[in-house]
Amino acid sequence: MTQISRYLIRQLVGPLVFLSLALTGIILLSQSLRLVDMIVNRGLSIATFTELTALLLPGSLALIVPLALFCTVLVVFNRLSNDSELVVMSAAGMDQQALAKPALIVAGVAAIIVMGLNLYVTPLALRTFKAEVYEIRSNYASVLIQESEFNNPVTGLTVYVRSRRPDGELEGILVHDSRDPAKPVTMLAERGALVRGDDAPRFVLLNGNRQEVDRVTGRLSLLYFERYTIDLGDFAKPEGDHWIEPSERFLTELFQPGTSKDDLRNIDRLQVEGHRRLTTPFYAIALTLIGLVGAVSGEFNRRGQGKRILVTAVVGILYRLGEIGLASVAVSAPLLIPLLYLYVFGGCAVALWLLMRDRITPLVEPDQPLAVAS
Secondary structure, eight states: OOHHHHHHHHHHHHHHHHHHHHHHHHHHHHHHHHHHHHHHTTOOOHHHHHHHHHHTHHHHHHHHHHHHHHHHHHHHHHHHHHTTHHHHHHHTTOOHHHHHHHHHHHHHHHHHHHHHIIIIIHHHHHHHHHHHHHHHHHHOGGGGOOTTSEEEEETTEEEEEEEEOTTSOEEEEEEEEOSSTTSOEEEEEEEEEEEEOSSSEEEEEEEEEEEEEOTTTOOEEEEEEEEEEEEOTTTSOOGGGSOOOGGGSOHHHHHSOOSSHHHHHTHHHHHHHHHHHHHGGGHHHHHHHHHHHHHHSSBOOTTOOHHHHHHHHHHHHHHHHHHHHHHHHHHHOGGGTHHHHHHHHHHHHHHHHHHHHOOOBOSSOTTSOOOOOO
C-alpha cells in the first residue's frame, strides 16, 4: 500500500467514525427519551438507563454506517478536490481506480462490521434489551407507578398513589380492580408497596379496606384488613409468551422459523428480514462506489463540483430508499426477494462500470513538469 493510499484511508476513517457516532447518537436520543422519564420521575438508576441505551446501539450502528460512509466519501473527496490535492495525485500518476482503492478498502471493512452486527450482535442485543425491560417491569414495578396520577399497570386495574417515600414505600393508595367486570372492587390503604413474588409482582396493601357493591342487591360489602395482596400476574408475561420479533432473531431462526401461529402468519416477513440481513452490508460498498463516481470521475473543475456532489447525494439517498421500498413490497410478494440481491449488486456493478469508464482530466500530464513562473 502506497503512502498516498494510507493518507487517504486516514482522511476517511476519522470523519467516518465521527459521523457514524453522531448520527447514531441522534437516533439513540430519540429512542431513549421514553427511558428518561423513568430516571427523573420513577427512580430508574442511571446505570440501568445506560445499559438499556447501549443495547440499542448495534442496531442503530448497522443502519447508519453505510450512509455515514457515503457522506464521508463525498465530503472528503470534495475537500481534496477543492484543495487541489486530487490534481496533485493525478499528476503523480494515480488514476481514478487508484484513488478509489483506499475508499473501497474502508468500505470492505465497514461491510464486514455491518455483517457481524446484522448476523449476531444486533439480535443478541435486542433480545437482551427485551429481557432487561421484562426484568424492570417485574422486579422494579414500583418505578412504573407515578404519584398523584391514576396509573394502569394492568388492564382493568387503576392505581392512585398520593406519595412515595425514599425507600419505595407508597402512601395514600386507592386501587380499583375491574378485571372481573361482574365484580368490581375498590380498595383503600394507608400504605403499601409493589414487591417481587416467586413468579410475578404483587401489590401489598397495609391498613385499609376493601369495598364491593353487589350489582343485584346494590348492597355494599366492606372489609377492613391489616394486610391485603393483589396479584399482578398479568403485569409482565414470561419471556417465552412473547413472540420473538424478526429483529431479535438470528439468521437460522429467520430462515427456519417455528410452527407457531405467529411464525406461520409472519413467515414472509421473517424471510425478507433474513435476506436483508445478508444484503444490507453490501450497501456500504455500493454507496461508496456511487460516492466515488460523483467525487472523482469526470473532468476537474476549478470552480468546484458542488452541483455534481449534490446530484450524487440525491442519487445515493434515493438508491437507499429504493431498497427499503423494495423490501416492503417483497413482504407482500415473496417472489421479489431475489430482487434484493439484484438491486444491491446491480448498483455496485453500474457504479463500478461508471468509475472505470471515466477518468479524471488532470491539470498536468503525469510526466509533464510543472511550469515555474520566472
